[in-house]
Amino acid sequence: MMSTIPEPLTTELIEQAIAWRRHLHRHPELSFQEHETSRYIAGILESFGGLEISRPTPTSVVAKLIGAHPGKTLALRADIDALPIEEEAPIEDASRNPGVMHACGHDGHTATLLAVAKLLSARKEQLRGEIRFIFQHAEEMPPGGARELVAAGVMDGVDWVVGEHLASLLPVGQIGIAYGEMMASPDNFTILVKGYGGHAGSPHRAVDVIAIGAQIVTNLQHIVSRNADPLERLVVSIAQFTAGASHNVIPDQAIIKGTVRSFSTEVREEAERQIERIAGGVASAHGASIELDYVYGYDPVVNDEGLTRTIEAVLVETFGRDAVVHQPPSMGGEDFSAYQRVVPGTFFNIGAGNVDKGIVYPHHHPKFMIDEEALQNGILAFVKIAEHLLEWNRD
Template identity: 40%
Template sequence: MNTLQEKLFAKLNEKEDRMIQLRRYFHENPELSFHETKTAAYIENFYEGKDCIVKTNIGGGNGITVDIVSGKPGPTLAIRADFDALPIQEDTGLPFASKTPGVMHACGHDGHTAYMMILAESLIELKDELTGTIRILHQPAEEVPPGGAKTMIEGGCLDGVDHVLGIHVMSTMELGEVLYHKGPVQTGRATFKAVLHGKGGHGSTPQDANDAIVAASQFVSSVQTIVSRRINPFDTATVTIGSFDGKGSANVIKETVTLEGDVRIMKEELRPLVEKEFRQLLNGICEAFGITYELDYQNDYPVLLNDEQTTEMVRKAVSQANIPEVTGVVDSGAQTPSEDFAYYALERPSCFFYVGAHKKGTPIYPHHNPKFTIDEDCLLISAKAMASAVLYYLTEGV
């Protein structure tokens, strides 16, 4: 371990309690995507008086960039942490549970922000020993399209940046592990809302009505054939109907039904195929049943592509750092959720990697679950893993 890394790790060790307290503050005070004004103000205030360049309202939203400029020649590396929460009622029983009804940090973004703030502060304190520039990306609105990454990029957050790194803590991966995957690592996504209009009537005289529930049910079953009969079995794709709104009275034939859901793909070339088949099935079924429909089909987050060289650099950096709290650096394989970090990866060579946050012997609650929680030991691991990648990048490059 080199001297600079020893100094940085020592600072992170000393500040671990503050890191945890920051995480608990954010956890108690969650804010939804595109509404994180108090969180953004708290982050901005944290950097007040520190030797860095802070820009706020990036892209017209709540995004913040923090530049740590060494004054010595070198590349510019951006490292990102998101800070929005979810519309979920928390059911963890934690003493620092959300104080806001119906809003919860159920994905670990509170932890991302906490570790990143302490890491940034420590890098600022050591900036005279660094080279190049480190740009901290404090990003809002990861959870809701069009996503905070897209608006921040439009606001110039990647101007002058050479590479981008990001971490996600994972409640489904074991504490102590740092995980990576080269190439396509998280799915691309589309969301849809279809409103089917039939003709309402009495349950005793179905011949005088045109049942939208029957048509919608036929579509729900048929749309699954896109994956089973139109997608190569070796490729990854899903079509999910997450909401079927057809509630009414027992003896009334429903006139209008609303379906909502999403599509996931691991290859961008599958995106137009799935949409084409989706529209064709919906159109055909509605025509067959003699009903009409309205469709809002939105393609949003791209497939997240981890640059192979950048990812290998991260793997090597974390492996060689000999972080005491890390039990292994392993390939996670591809992950099925979507992530708006994908927009950064479209613009610059990037790596998005993972830190295990599940303590062995305890129940696993997945992300977006009301009982979601993380082992807070993952915060220090995240800070040290990112620190090792930053230092390796600035000294050795990709």
């Protein structure tokens, strides 16, 4: 964080953003359940004046700031949902909703965009064009809220869309950008292995789904190591194996759950075929059968080259060359990609980690935290990008 508050930010605005973020952190809500969160956001936006506020879905909020002069339209996006995680972070403003936590920084994203909306709405007379503030629900749960908002027409007439993500593993003060491919498509699958149960003392009278399932898990590792082009980015991970309820009963079913991460439609489709072929073949060889449920998640996040180049120049001018770092693609997923399917878009990271403060845990961890000093950088980045894009394209 900078030693002084840079214009046009103020100390009051930063303190307000921190207060909003802490309130949201205390009151997290899960995907598609963000009723109080969206009401809270809408109420704050209404207090600014000069915004056209709508509710495209029951738990999302969109605010339009239409300038006094004609111009382009820029959409800025924040996600607002939390995760089903019991918080363990040692902070005073911990979650008050048992089993629910803002473990991915969405509370910070929301507070940041509220601060940007407050600052820019006060400068409406200087604005050329329109800024659309999108407070999106359900980023964490496929099919995701972004797809619903696109279907509701939220992106109609938009020229660019820009999003930020607070990153706990990137030091505060740094900003991470990526050209082209940034985040993968997160597909999920469930394999139901069906055999024949029996007494654990007589395994020859059963078709052991645990032994068969273990071989399926082992053989699925061949998809990446032996069935995929080594130059392609591909992850196949098993995250759950459930079977049985007793030490002396061989169950008749086992459930295997996992995820596939990739950047290519062809690769993800081939991975699905290989999972079905390998799992079905192993099961058949041992007298069992499988049922595969493969669910396609979000599309990959692919940043627009031209827009990213422009944004990098703005960020370097604002924060300095050393503060802006190029990051490799991540195998995590984000439904920001739904917006990029219809308009040019760029997604980038705001460093929010701090080893000295113990802020070192990754996203989706029960001890996840952010350095609140990152909020200032996020606000300033959005403001400077908006100023540049909408002034640069003036008629």
